Amino acid sequence: MTEIKNAACVGGGVIGGAWVARFALAGIDVKIFDPHPEAERIIGEVMANAERAYAMLTMAPLPPKGKLTFCKSIEETVKDADWIQESVPERLELKRGVITQIDAAARPDALIGSSTSGLLPSDLQAEMKHPERMFVAHPYNPVYLLPLVELVGGKKTSKATIERAMQGVEQIGMKGVVIAKEIEAFVGDRLLEALWREALWLIQDDICDTETLDNVMRYSFGMRWAQMGLFETYRIAGGEAGMRHFLAQFGPCLKWPWTKFTDVVDLDDALVEKIGAQSDAQAAGRSIRELERIRDENLVGIMHALKSGNGGEGWGAGKLLADFEAKLWANAKKPEADLGDVKPLHILDTKVSAAWVDYNGHMTEHRYLQVFGDTSDGLLRLIGVDLEYVRDGHSYYTVETHIRNLGEAKLGDALYSTCQLLSSDEKRLHLFSTIYNAETKEAVATAEQMMLHVDSKAGKSVAAPAKVLDKLKAITEAHAGLPTPEGVGRFVGQKR
Amino acid sequence: MTEIKNAACVGGGVIGGAWVARFALAGIDVKIFDPHPEAERIIGEVMANAERAYAMLTMAPLPPKGKLTFCKSIEETVKDADWIQESVPERLELKRGVITQIDAAARPDALIGSSTSGLLPSDLQAEMKHPERMFVAHPYNPVYLLPLVELVGGKKTSKATIERAMQGVEQIGMKGVVIAKEIEAFVGDRLLEALWREALWLIQDDICDTETLDNVMRYSFGMRWAQMGLFETYRIAGGEAGMRHFLAQFGPCLKWPWTKFTDVVDLDDALVEKIGAQSDAQAAGRSIRELERIRDENLVGIMHALKSGNGGEGWGAGKLLADFEAKLWANAKKPEADLGDVKPLHILDTKVSAAWVDYNGHMTEHRYLQVFGDTSDGLLRLIGVDLEYVRDGHSYYTVETHIRNLGEAKLGDALYSTCQLLSSDEKRLHLFSTIYNAETKEAVATAEQMMLHVDSKAGKSVAAPAKVLDKLKAITEAHAGLPTPEGVGRFVGQKR
Known part of the structure; x- marks a missing residue:
């Protein structure tokens, strides 16, 4: 079992900053490199959000917070790190360059994860000397609360690297899932994109407004998916005959007119303005900060509810939280x-x-x-x-x-x-x-x-x-x- | 304000039975017509599930349970009803025929809702004498717990009918959302279908297995969608600049290769068997009954969590529950x-x-x-x-x-x-x-x-x-x- 003692984050911002928070709140010292003039302020704000959320989420005592050090160069940031997380903007050339620089300065056995939400790890690791320790570790916003990390290896990534990465994310209270083959956007963003595309058509064609669409989701299948995802939910829908029965019954409608919205909507000014105005109306004057606070408290509440699920054994993200807390207690x-x-x-x-x-x-x-x-x-x-x-x-x-x-x-x-x-x-x-x-x-x-x-x-x-x-x-x-x-x-x- | 005193359900089964339970648990007498020889047993089982779920969900005292009467004909079932809900199998000719029969026997001012998940209300009301009081009321499984009802009018449906239908579903603790224009599959099933199609490709191409895909959803955006849906979540992601900024930033990737999975997968025997086997492995021997119990307790827990959300004011499905309980208390x-x-x-x-x-x-x-x-x-x-x-x-x-x-x-x-x-x-x-x-x-x-x-x-x-x-x-x-x-x-x- 590999233990992360020192972490390095290259690139701050909302995603990088939340990685910093995840590491530090798990007691790991973090070195940070981000040339943005306001990097310290931005990371400080994410850290404050994360501390507030963790204080509500975790009843178990947290270890002493890891030390944050802002560095002047990538080399200084990564040289002693066990896990280096890259979270620079989503451009292939930029990311590949940064990762190649990290590779040159890091210990050969250090793990290098990229936060990319869509680029292929094979493309990112192309110019590395030690590409076998590089992988995608793609988290979800808000990173300090949602536990998912998609772990995706490239052609040159070793199996041992993915195994060590799984242990690493577990150490900081997150849930690693291994994606078997690399494709653009991996699994989560594929699903998000499919639903998003359909949603844009529904708004474009005035079938409903954004608030109605959100209500359709949160008063129904959103609550199903928070706990069981898609296939286990449909397994139940199939009744005792299970998944095969469900597929036989609902397979045909894949070819019904339900599937006609597969083209890409033209996101022109008029549509952007329509969605913007509907979203304003829906927010009813609540600021983003206020919505964030509500969201975070709801997420905590949902995870606490799932922690009592399955007859007290815990379920899904709640079980993960219970396991994490058990470890915190053991280390307290x-x-x-x-x-x-x-x-x-x-x-x-x-x-x-x-x-x-x-x-x-x-x-x-x-x-x-x-x-x-x-x-x-x-x-x-x-x-x-x-x-x-x-x-x-x-x-x-x-x-x-x-x-x-x-x-x-x-x-x-x-x-x-x-x-x-x-x-x-x-x-x-x-x-x-x-x-x-x-x-x-x-x-x-x-x-x-x-x-x-x-x-x-x-x-x-x-x-x-x-x-x-x-x-x-x-x-x-x-x-x-x-x-x-x-x-x-x-x-x-x-x-x- | 129209109050439902007598309801009629034509067609039992999982959906019809759950409508029976929703009405009866809100204190409304229900007459039922279903020629299926085991209709009474099936509805009894759904009723038992619903009573168990309600017992956990609602802290407020329920009114005395409505009386269930099984009838021999559609005429007898519907003649005194204020709300008639049709839940027969999903075939246009069958549904249209049943609805036309209901129309002939019901009071002219009775509301007639159809549980169809995809057919157009204009097609269903085509042969009615009083088509203005007919609409789609499409619920989501498990209907006794998920509060959503999509209300969709056809060409001949009156505005007053939709307003009365909104009041009706509110009376039984559900959340009506009005879909502005009728399209096949309405809003919820459109979104479900888009994500489902993408998910089938991911399994077909061995990018991940069903358990991984479910984990991707339930450890991340599933928990976002349970409380805020899609657009409000993305509004936050846009930061203080809001929705328009988000669209400007993420619009372009609609045209990236992320959107290539828009064709329909061929759901042949091999793919059905693959999904079936993966789903079996994922269930780890849990029966459908067991999964249902876990799901229902999780849904209750999530709704309770959302009831404490937004600083104790309640949020989404939790706010709806709090409002429903307040009414129950007032009537107790x-x-x-x-x-x-x-x-x-x-x-x-x-x-x-x-x-x-x-x-x-x-x-x-x-x-x-x-x-x-x-x-x-x-x-x-x-x-x-x-x-x-x-x-x-x-x-x-x-x-x-x-x-x-x-x-x-x-x-x-x-x-x-x-x-x-x-x-x-x-x-x-x-x-x-x-x-x-x-x-x-x-x-x-x-x-x-x-x-x-x-x-x-x-x-x-x-x-x-x-x-x-x-x-x-x-x-x-x-x-x-x-x-x-x-x-x-x-x-x-x-x-x-």
Whole structure:
């Protein structure tokens, strides 16, 4: 397994800048070359968007952000890099020249990816000394949120390169798909182009306006495609007889008049103006920034929804996110280090997500209990009660909770939680958790909880096994030296 | 505003059956004609799927289900109906014949919609006596979840008919979009067909397999299209310069080789078998039923996510759902009726949503507090503390909560909650809520809460105004006659 430690981005802009963000937010140092006088500002803006989006997307703690260095030459930018990503404008001569320069200055084993959305990798690698490590890595806007990367090799690209590239994009939370043969525009842009061409005809011929067309997509098949794509959706449409039945049934209509819009529309001034005006009307005065914010929050929401899909196992982009988070958790600072310490365990670092707030931007009541639940889950993992343990049929269930709301958490606030064990026995676990604002260090809420070890199939409480109780006892004993926190044993409405 | 009270469905099957379900779940009686010997069984299965999906989708209480009646003739089916939906097989002569029969038997003011996915309404209405009330109402699979209906009028369709049809689909929670001119396959299927044709070429030429193609879609633009469609997405891509800039920049590539796949692929046995085999591999042994379940839960999750979108205002299909729920709430039985009664107020009826459960199908810990929060919100609405009141700068904040988990709620369980006021004064409100399983009537959880009336801008507690206190006092006095519920005043870990 190849690990990317240093990345280089040649060409900033919206795509290059988002690659910078993907690398840096995964903890990788990035060197950047872009002669544009405003490159630092532009990349800074993309980075800010990406950080905001990641803060909502990923509940797991991110590693310390990678260092960004702006360089004066391609040579300086790429010489130490493990992965070099080229994102200069879409002109064959320009791209080929830049890639040839990168090739000359980079380590022979460094990977070189191109962000091209349509040029053939064979054409791009034509003049390289080490063409076998060059490939297309084509992402989709917004690159900091959409996980797809089309990986396309040219005639001279080695199989090992594509395998290493798959590992690389996985490391930064993206989804690599390998395109078997190089063609112009690869797979995604082919499909986009086909639909786009048809859409332009529909507007040109006044069959509908842009808002109606968008509504047709987002109230119907857009939601199908967000989760299953085309073929799996049609597989279902074929019923138990499946895909072959579907093809037999719907194949003939390929030859119906439905397919007449295959010519290319003439995108003259009149059509551009028509589409522009309809699009203005549709936006109803919303700025691009505002639309971006709405889009990004929707994308986060969709991915979160897919993360709970497939009976909690996760599905599609949601499964990818869950896997990425599992890795982040595995790499995060372990609270195990504090196990013997006479202080509450630091369990969780998180942020107030857009999905967690009301219209005022305040964290909703039940989200506090969600953080407390994640905190007790974190404690349970420390004593060996993890997903596998739960699947084997035992778990701890919460039977009683007392919450005090002491302050307010707002959208984007960084929070952390601690947990103190008050007592434990064979079946019971009595704990006290606190959520703090990471900046002010003030307690936002506390929860006192009683949990019971259960046989979840039989639905009754049973003693926990020795391997769990030993760990539990060690923490309980360490915490016996701590003062009882304020609020323990309190009932609702009790005078202070 | 025309209200549909009686509907008729001619033709069952997957599409007709789903129309039956949409009408019945919105409280409308439906008469059905379908000569297929297994029509009742097939419609029963679609109905079961739809009820399961609705149970997850809609948090608001549904009206009593409409009555289904299977009839022996078209005449009997349609004679009293306000809306007649034709969903017989896709053959012009057959459809025209059935529609002409419907026309002869229906009230002259009844609306007649056809589910055709491609035939022209002008052709379908050719032989009708009252053609002005006939139109295409083309839905998308799964019809019980995807809200889109394309409304297309023929040459003889009146404008008033399309307006009434818009109101009709809105009544059953769907989204009507009006297509300005009739063309074969309308708008949605045109777009689908264009992308489908391109996709078949990509498989035929071994550029990628079906799973890769689906992944390309669902990890990228599928998620864009689920919320914004095509043009609004591209508007953002154009940056601050907007749509016209985007067209100027990307127009030229319409003429690049990207557009060469415009011929129709020959869907011969070899290609059918190739796609069939790839699709089998991709399904990895999952049955169509299983895929349907996954798809439906994902669609619900996506719509729920979009319901929280746009800063809590809702977006696209999520906004539509929120509006539909608001109407259901407005039509639901009001707890105000019980205000003077000496019994806890019945506040909420809800169901355990797919988004609320862990992989075991059990409701997650914090969702109990969500239901309790919705319950106290319901109580607050009764005393005049509604959204408007909150926006004006005052509210009740929860300061303390004690929860007892007494039982388990599982996916799809119907729940209701009650609320008893223990005491109140100028600033404080002390309440006790209980969540019950609606079937067993057993308490699943209780919450004792202290709430404080606050000036939310100043961030401090203040006395509530008289108009609120008067209502609060009336309930508190009525509830003073109730016994103190078990669990009040309890602290965590207290012996029973």
